[in-house]
Amino acid sequence: MRPRYRPLPPLTASYRPLPPMTPAERSAILRHARDLFNAGDYWLAHEALETVWRSIIREDEAAVWQGLIQAAAALLHRERGNDHGVEVVGGAALAKLGGPQRPDVEFDTVTFRAQLARALTGEGDPPRLEFRADDRPQPGS
Numbered sequence: 038m039r040p041r042y043r044p045l046p047p048l049t050a051s052y053r054p055l056p057p058m059t060p061a062e063r064s065a066i067l068r069h070a071r072d073l074f075n076a077g078d079y080w081l082a083h084e085a086l087e088t089v090w091r092s093i094i095r096e097d098e099a100a101v102w103q104g105l106i107q108a109a110a111a112l113l114h115r116e117r118g119n120d121h122g123v124e125v126v127g128g129a130a131l132a133k134l135g136g137p138q139r140p141d142v143e144f145d146t147v148t149f150r151a152q153l154a155r156a157l158t159g160e161g162d163p164p165r166l167e168f169r170a171d172d173r174p175q176p177g178s
Contacts, residue, residue: 055091063089067143067168074109074166079116082166083109101142104133105166108153112163115156127157138169145169 070085107130114122152164
């Protein structure tokens with residue numbers, strides 16, 4: 038079994054938007070991000086989610102993706118015992134994930150946010166990143 042701790046790569050110098058992705062590309066990246074997140078590979082999930090975020094033009098949609106990215110970072114801080122990182126980054130994630138489910142975000146953010154809030158206070162297991170029931174990618178898509 039490999040160790041769970043990996044050093045963080047250097048931060049990028051600046052945000053660089055990516056061109057919009059095709060629905061098939063987005064679906065594949067989201068499945069990959071979900072699998073990484075649910076396996077506890079929070080840094081790699083963070084990177085995969087960032088690919089989607091960087092391809093988004095609308096700021097209101099981008100905020101939810103930023104919240105998911107910050108959730109992965111907060112859980113990484115939790116694993117490493119960084120209480121300050123959990124509090125600051127986790128709080129920012131919860132704020133960005135607040136409100137009703139957005140129809141343009143494929144993941145169930147309402148359930149995820151509730152699970153994240155419990156996990157960040159030590160009252161529950163890490164949340165699972167799951168597709169909304171009506172937005173699950175179809176096999177081969």
